[in-house]
Amino acid sequence: MFIISKLFTYLCLPPGIFIIILFLAAIYAKKAKIIFFSAAVLLWAISTKFVSNLLLYPLEHNFKADNITPSSVVVLGGGTNSYDVLKASPDAFKREVYGLLIAKENNLPFVFTGGGIKKIKEAENVKKDIELITKTCGCKIKTYYENKSLDTYENAKFTAALFKKLNLPKKIYLVTSAYHMKRSVKIFKNFGFKIIPKPVGFFYNPAYTAWDIFPNAGSFFHSYKAIHEYFGLIKAILLGK
Numbered sequence: 427m428f429i430i431s432k433l434f435t436y437l438c439l440p441p442g443i444f445i446i447i448l449f450l451a452a453i454y455a456k457k458a459k460i461i462f463f464s465a466a467v468l469l470w471a472i473s474t475k476f477v478s479n480l481l482l483y484p485l486e487h488n489f490k491a492d493n494i495t496p497s498s499v500v501v502l503g504g505g506t507n508s509y510d511v512l513k514a515s516p517d518a519f520k521r522e523v524y525g526l527l528i529a530k531e532n533n534l535p536f537v538f539t540g541g542g543i544k545k546i547k548e549a550e551n552v553k554k555d556i557e558l559i560t561k562t563c564g565c566k567i568k569t570y571y572e573n574k575s576l577d578t579y580e581n582a583k584f585t586a587a588l589f590k591k592l593n594l595p596k597k598i599y600l601v602t603s604a605y606h607m608k609r610s611v612k613i614f615k616n617f618g619f620k621i622i623p624k625p626v627g628f629f630y631n632p633a634y635t636a637w638d639i640f641p642n643a644g645s646f647f648h649s650y651k652a653i654h655e656y657f658g659l660i661k662a663i664l665l666g667k
Contacts, residue, residue, distance in 0.1 A: 442641045445473070448462050475631070475638040489625065502521060513555050522559075535570060539588075570588060600619075605628075608659065
């Protein structure tokens with residue numbers, strides 16, 4: 427029963443069902459067989475743990491730290507939901523908590539950067555999380571919030587302006603998701619920051635099982651995140667950001 431349940435999950439739910447449809451289209455289509463077949467193979471590949479790990483490894487490993495003593499902890503936003511008890515998304519919440527732990531351990535100020543779009547007030551939502559956490563644990567941590575940025579480039583730009591206003595040295599622990607760290611470091615360095623990377627929320631996981639040959643939504647999501655980062659890195663290099 428367990429095997430049947432697993433096969434149903436992998437083959438009858440997305441993305442597996444769409445891969446099967448594409449393979450069937452490649453078999454029965456009179457034209458464009460190669461297109462359907464190639465699409466099926468590509469979708470299968472990026473939906474497996476083997477390929478998602480292959481894409482993630484260069485992003486989530488070999489971080490280089492500057493030889494500094496940081497003056498603060500900078501945490502990058504990653505999405506919030508104002509209806510939830512804890513407002514930050516799962517990835518963003520890991521960043522929040524890890525940043526707070528580092529700030530508390532080293533007696534440093536905690537700086538959050540993230541604005542959000544339209545009615546999403548990310549910094550305001552995160553502030554509620556931080557107040558709840560610090561109040562519950564009895565922690566006293568000096569906090570600052572940058573609430574205008576919409577992307578990583580603006581995270582760095584507006585954080586640099588905040589540091590200038592607060593007269594803080596641009597020597598920081600930088601906290602963000604592991605897959606997002608290399609792009610974040612590159613962009614923040616362009617604004618004069620010296621950085622010790624503190625990645626959290628690793629997606630790379632080399633523990634394999636026989637089931638990993640089957641496509642699954644989790645691996646597809648991880649591949650998507652990695653591919654998005656590579657495009658972001660290319661854009662940052664081309665635009666000098």
